[in-house]
Amino acid sequence: SVEASIPEPQREAWKRNQITSFVDKDGFEQEVVRHVETTLARSMFNCDEIAAYSATSLAFRDRLITHWNKTQQRQTYRDTKRVYYLSLEFLMGRALDNAMLNVGLKDIAKDGLSELGFRIEDVIKQEHDAALGNGGLGRLAACFLDSLATLNYPAWGYGLRYRYGIFKQEIIDGYQVEVPDYWLDFNPWEFPRHDVTVDIQFFGQVSKKTIDGKSMCMWEGGEIVQAVAYDVPIPGYDTSTTNNLRLWSSKASGGEFDFQKFNSGDYESSVAEQQRAETISAVLYPNDNLERGKELRLKQQYFWVAASLYDIVRRFKKSKRQWKEFPDQVAIQLNDTHPTLAIVELQRILIDIEGLPWDDAWEIVTSTFGYTNHTVLPEALEKWPVGLVQHLLPRHLQIIYDINLYFLQGVEKAFPDDRDMLRRVSIIEESQPKMVRMAFLAIVGSHKVNGVAELHSDLIKTTIFKDFVKIYGVDKFTNVTNGITPRRWLHQANPRLSELIASRCGGNAFLTDLTLLSQLERHVDDKQFRKEWAEIKYANKVRLAKHIKDTTGVVVNPASLFDVQVKRIHEYKRQQLNVFGVIHRYLSLKAMTPEQRKKQLPRVSIFGGKAAPGYWMAKQIIHLVNSVGAVVNKDEDIGDLLKVIFLEDYNVSKAEMICPASDISEHISTAGTEASGTSNMKFVLNGGLIIGTCDGANIEITREVGESNIFLFGNLSEDVEDLRHAHTYGSHTIDPDLDKVFNEIEKGTFGTPHDFSAMIAAVRHHGDYYLVSDDFRSYIEAHQLVDEAYRNQDDWIAKCITAVSRMGFFTSDRCIEEYAEEIWNVEPLAVDRH
């Protein structure tokens, strides 16, 4: 056993001196003061809020790390199967509040900090978001880590420790400006593991050698970059399980710079190698749902995948099991195609280093991996030029060709009459230049492929992966509808609502069994309950209104209907449809008499989200929203009836403030384009309704909450292709009301018309790919229904409560249970609750 490896007297000494974590206010205060004085070298005379944040975080980190150690020891001792979640993005947000709530000591910290002279809210706000992701995909990974720990699964996340996360967005003169996000100045949540390093090889050449009579491929030469591990503890809620997120940082393998060159006066090249190595993990690519095929990105992918697999294999080898047991000990989930090289890397390790026969190795590989697809958008599907892969990873390209050869041989045998099939499904696209299709490689190398919502999982089976369903059978393809962690997205983001729900649902048990929310439905008619519910929503809106005033200077009335669309700016997500709708509303209000206006419902249209720096159209959309706001917000005819706000720098901590303050939120992608969406779930769970298309998880949300508690509009996904075809080959008439909106923009009402001419032309002249005009009428009508429904506040609140009570399905705990059972075949390790 692990214990027996240490002699009895020493073991006793360690046990005698075991660290005990604080359990009460006094213990917490002692830890904070100790960290202020000894770790931060400050005192009560110069302890500002940042120091208070740092010391509080360190106190909690100490606590987490003792649990982390025990969790890892327990998992090693039991030698259980582990799950490895490989994701190039982890959009974690802040850690302190989450840690305090998950270990159940926030009240103690609040009182302790108060005695030391600080307000806990101010201390929490000092933390910089860990923003190592773009949007939904990265946030999903973060929610999954929370659920994996909460449900006591032995699980590790593997990612990259970017020095710069997603850029910070500033709005200057109505335009997006990107500012670097250097977030590592002081990060108490990571542990550098300078002793855990892996040498990663790039470039070089492959030769054949005979070793012990066996012909082996050797990958030699090229350059070596070192991966250094940084560990982030992931605490579960109400459990002592604390899992690990391991992030790799890149470093020159020789350590420092070249002294010889330095001494001979060649200062520049003496640091060049070091800088080149460090560049690999320097920055997160800021594209959401778009792949650009940059060499550095491929380097990032291999660097991260190779370091992670080395680590996983090293851990497996400690148990001295046979290789064929690898899939019984290890499940690896690929979050999108970004880590697909892991399939090739494991095959390489098994055949080139461990000397296994190809077929045995391939059996192990395909039993180990699962692949999650996140999109059907063609521009987001990853492909790499064969020449680039050959240059960077020569041995891997050979293995990819071999995988493809064996795969196509099987296909040829099974479908002798469909010659074109080979071309369609080949991992190598015979284009100019030739490309490696990463999604196809991921399918061939995995035992399960899943989409992230029912519609999306159906679409991948009938469109992009249709042939693979024929080849492998339908059972290889499955669905796991996305979910969100109710700990962060309700309990932490909306503490008052969480408390009110707890008072009607038998305490906090709903936080780990979200189906218990159904008990709320009994209270829908309870007047007192509705009143408290409405008060909490109003208070959340007051808080957001204050943020709007502080950041934009615009005063909004919290009694207005708050209409929110916050997410990455993308044509498929259709913020342009929203802003055209806002202009339509403005024109309608302007056309009214003052008497008529008095009868209208005041509204605040709130937008937020980042545009990829190279995505020109998305930036134009931001500019239009701001230009419309600049006109509408100072129009005295309109006053409170309409305000248009663009919130700068949308991120996880802003989302935690915005979601609880929404009355209606917009999830209005062109049908068939949004794989799932997860903010839709967050908004409903926080007692806001949604207006949306029949797309992604909106469909399942509708099934759960009922059609009367959601505002659906627009064309269905099955009609999209025909409509696009008609636009291109038939006549395309623009909706007359939308035409009026366009005319108003072109008149110059919202600034230089030329700025927006491409946005208008996309609809009028370039085929309206996103069906903005086709859906405009039903969108406007759906908003009229929203207005009408909102007028009856009593009914509205009842709808919100009913919707929340039916949201149990959308917890990420349910997702993780489904993955564990259907894909990973892994069991939780039972442990003590806190």
Ligand code: PLP
């Ligand atoms: N970005 C951030 C900062 C988020 O918190 C979320 C939450 O879901 C998303 C993006 C994803 O939003 P959506 O599902 O609307 O694309």
